[in-house]
Amino acid sequence: MTGDKRLLFPSSRAHLSNGAVIDELLARGKRIHGFWGTAPTGKPHIGYLVPLIKIAEMVAAGVDFIIYFADEYAYLINYKYPRELVNYRTQYYEFLVRASVEALGIPQMDGHFIRESDLFASEKQSGSDLNRLYTLLSIDEVRAVSNEMETATMTSSLLCPARQVLCEEYLGVDFQLGGQDQSGVFALAERILPRLGYRGRAHLTTEMIPGLTTAKMSSSHAAGTKIELLDPPYLVCSKIDEATCVPGVVEGNALLAIARHILLPLCGLRVALEGGSHPFTVTNTTGKDTAYVRYEDLERDFLANSVTPAELKASVAAGLNLVLDPIRKNYDSNKDWQRVAAFAYEE
Amino acid sequence: MTGDKRLLFPSSRAHLSNGAVIDELLARGKRIHGFWGTAPTGKPHIGYLVPLIKIAEMVAAGVDFIIYFADEYAYLINYKYPRELVNYRTQYYEFLVRASVEALGIPQMDGHFIRESDLFASEKQSGSDLNRLYTLLSIDEVRAVSNEMETATMTSSLLCPARQVLCEEYLGVDFQLGGQDQSGVFALAERILPRLGYRGRAHLTTEMIPGLTTAKMSSSHAAGTKIELLDPPYLVCSKIDEATCVPGVVEGNALLAIARHILLPLCGLRVALEGGSHPFTVTNTTGKDTAYVRYEDLERDFLANSVTPAELKASVAAGLNLVLDPIRKNYDSNKDWQRVAAFAYEE
Numbered sequence: 147m148t149g150d151k152r153l154l155f156p157s158s159r160a161h162l163s164n165g166a167v168i169d170e171l172l173a174r175g176k177r178i179h180g181f182w183g184t185a186p187t188g189k190p191h192i193g194y195l196v197p198l199i200k201i202a203e204m205v206a207a208g209v210d211f212i213i214y215f216a217d218e219y220a221y222l223i224n225y226k227y228p229r230e231l232v233n234y235r236t237q238y239y240e241f242l243v244r245a246s247v248e249a250l251g252i253p254q255m256d257g258h259f260i261r262e263s264d265l266f267a268s269e270k271q272s273g274s275d276l277n278r279l280y281t282l283l284s285i286d287e288v289r290a291v292s293n294e295m296e297t298a299t300m301t302s303s304l305l306c307p308a309r310q311v312l313c314e315e316y317l318g319v320d321f322q323l324g325g326q327d328q329s330g331v332f333a334l335a336e337r338i339l340p341r342l343g344y345r346g347r348a349h350l351t352t353e354m355i356p357g358l359t360t361a362k363m364s365s366s367h368a369a370g371t372k373i374e375l376l377d378p379p380y381l382v383c384s385k386i387d388e389a390t391c392v393p394g395v396v397e398g399n400a401l402l403a404i405a406r407h408i409l410l411p412l413c414g415l416r417v418a419l420e421g422g423s424h425p426f427t428v429t430n431t432t433g434k435d436t437a438y439v440r441y442e443d444l445e446r447d448f449l450a451n452s453v454t455p456a457e458l459k460a461s462v463a464a465g466l467n468l469v470l471d472p473i474r475k476n477y478d479s480n481k482d483w484q485r486v487a488a489f490a491y492e493e
Numbered sequence: 494m495t496g497d498k499r500l501l502f503p504s505s506r507a508h509l510s511n512g513a514v515i516d517e518l519l520a521r522g523k524r525i526h527g528f529w530g531t532a533p534t535g536k537p538h539i540g541y542l543v544p545l546i547k548i549a550e551m552v553a554a555g556v557d558f559i560i561y562f563a564d565e566y567a568y569l570i571n572y573k574y575p576r577e578l579v580n581y582r583t584q585y586y587e588f589l590v591r592a593s594v595e596a597l598g599i600p601q602m603d604g605h606f607i608r609e610s611d612l613f614a615s616e617k618q619s620g621s622d623l624n625r626l627y628t629l630l631s632i633d634e635v636r637a638v639s640n641e642m643e644t645a646t647m648t649s650s651l652l653c654p655a656r657q658v659l660c661e662e663y664l665g666v667d668f669q670l671g672g673q674d675q676s677g678v679f680a681l682a683e684r685i686l687p688r689l690g691y692r693g694r695a696h697l698t699t700e701m702i703p704g705l706t707t708a709k710m711s712s713s714h715a716a717g718t719k720i721e722l723l724d725p726p727y728l729v730c731s732k733i734d735e736a737t738c739v740p741g742v743v744e745g746n747a748l749l750a751i752a753r754h755i756l757l758p759l760c761g762l763r764v765a766l767e768g769g770s771h772p773f774t775v776t777n778t779t780g781k782d783t784a785y786v787r788y789e790d791l792e793r794d795f796l797a798n799s800v801t802p803a804e805l806k807a808s809v810a811a812g813l814n815l816v817l818d819p820i821r822k823n824y825d826s827n828k829d830w831q832r833v834a835a836f837a838y839e840e
Binding site for chain 2: 218221222225229273274277278280281282283284285286288298299300301302304305308
């Protein structure tokens with residue numbers, strides 16, 4: 147399926163910028179290389195499934211994909227935590243992302259996991275490339291990249307965007323995948339990388355899942371606002387039960403977003419990988435099932451209140467628990483991961 | 494003369510902070526190691542003679558001294574100039590500082606010249622030490638170090654103080670020597686280096702020479718405000734002739750400062766090295782010579798107008814030209830230096 151751009155970059159769930167880079171490679175019949183990076187900070191929540199499902203789709207379509215652990219970035223931006231702790235969190239993230247990749251059925255991902263610290267250490271030019279980038283980046287330009295940069299108080303934080311830009315070159319990829327909160331640094335990368343003499347990359351941004359009771363699902367928000375990838379089944383159910391879900395309100399509705407960006411795409415992925423039909427099923431209070439393939443149909447029924455908040459909650463909780471179950475089982479059977487977890491997130 | 498603290502750190506011309514570091518080493522009979530660093534930017538002016546004379550005194554007193562060329566710092570702070578140009582300027586500075594060191598009669602300085610880029614490249618820990626430092630330094634703390642940091646616009650500029658702090662450890666010295674404009678970064682170094690687990694260093698700050706017609710003699714100000722180390726004799730005379738020198742006004746008087754911080758200390762150094770008597774001589778309009786050993790006497794006579802501005806100017810110009818003459822001769826006979834100069838400072 148190499149080169150099927152429609153599958154790679156569906157516009158309803160992701161936005162592609164600087165797409166000429168991809169067009170040109172496709173026109174020349176080249177294989178496309180992409181990466182998604184994550185900085186090992188707080189415990190990952192289900193929002194991480196959005197890019198991982200995108201990766202699953204793209205790998206299935208023949209895109210070569212790297213998952214990148216930005217450990218040095220995590221250290222620089224979370225200046226409170228010592229480097230040793232970041233190492234434990236990096237190991238924790240590696241276990242968790244590998245387990246999630248397996249759970250999503252992404253094939254051929256072995257050897258496609260790379261740490262920032264290893265990557266930069268192996269690039270002889272990295273020190274001088276970074277310094278050159280810092281001479282090209284005004285403080286205001288870095289500040290404008292995101293809210294996180296705008297409110298950054300420590301010098302180390304301001305160094306992060308340059309590292310995220312430069313790894314596009316060192317990883318040898320054609321595009322970077324990330325959430326909408328990355329759009330500032332993606333625009334910066336497109337502007338600044340050619341000034342170093344490197345080719346500009348494309349950027350694919352995915353939608354973000356809102357918090358269960360807040361506007362954004364974030365690792366740094368209270369536990370009740372997010373579902374962690376290792377939350378036990380009862381906790382997933384009770385958190386979803388307490389989530390904000392106003393009849394007829396789509397905006398900021400985390401449950402619709404989970405269905406739209408996680409559960410329905412996963413059904414679509416199973417169809418692509420296994421064939422057959424895998425709809426997302428909502429069971430109403432009388433026991434009748436409605437099968438959804440397209441998000442638009444679910445939203446229409448929710449707006450018409452033929453799917454009630456209670457029914458939506460029950461179905462989303464059941465669907466999510468199916469996805470999370472193999473990840474939880476992996477953790478329960480993996481002593482190394484459990485040992486790392488104790489150091490990475492001491493209570 | 495090792496351990497003669499009075500000669501090392503006379504309080505009238507320099508201020509020592511965190512002096513307990515030195516006291517302790519002296520009490521243990523240890524040799525003292527210091528360094529002075531310069532970032533290769535604009536063409537050096539006679540203000541550079543102030544630390545160099547201090548170095549001459551200290552080397553004569555048995556202090557082990559390193560002269561450090563902060564080439565990476567110069568690149569990061571002067572973001573307009575490419576790295577290649579900074580390399581030429583570094584070579585130019587090396588030639589000029591070596592010639593000045595020779596002209597001042599500083600013995601045993603061979604092999605005591607170190608480049609920042611070489612030093613940091615040879616320190617395996619440098620990358621992680623720098624990143625750790627950036628996690629400890631708030632942006633506000635870096636901004637507060639100096640006017641230059643307060644008005645810095647590029648990310649690269651904010652990286653400079655950390656590098657200047659860390660080289661104290663990598664050079665293995667006990668103190669850093671610098672002009673008063675360095676006092677902010679010196680205070681920062683005393684606070685922050687122990688937080689990395691390294692010992693805090695002492696800092697010796699020297700007075701600065703005012704500009705000839707402005708408050709500060711600076712490489713970045715107009716040519717008429719400063720005397721460059723390679724200015725020809727006629728130009729030294731004409732610049733001094735046009736310098737601001739109001740009868741009875743000591744404040745901001747560059748000529749008195751040159752006598753106080755360059756010419757009189759050089760006379761003192763010659764006494765220390767060669768014995769005999771080497772006063773600074775002012776010739777009045779009737780041809781009568783007055784010999785000065787102490788600055789206070791010169792200032793007193795200037796305030797009383799028994800030394801007029803015209804007489805002071807003539808004597809300072811003559812004295813300076815004596816100092817600069819061997820440096821100019823060195824340049825005139827050094828083809829390599831001349832070739833480097835053409836690249837370093839294209840007109």
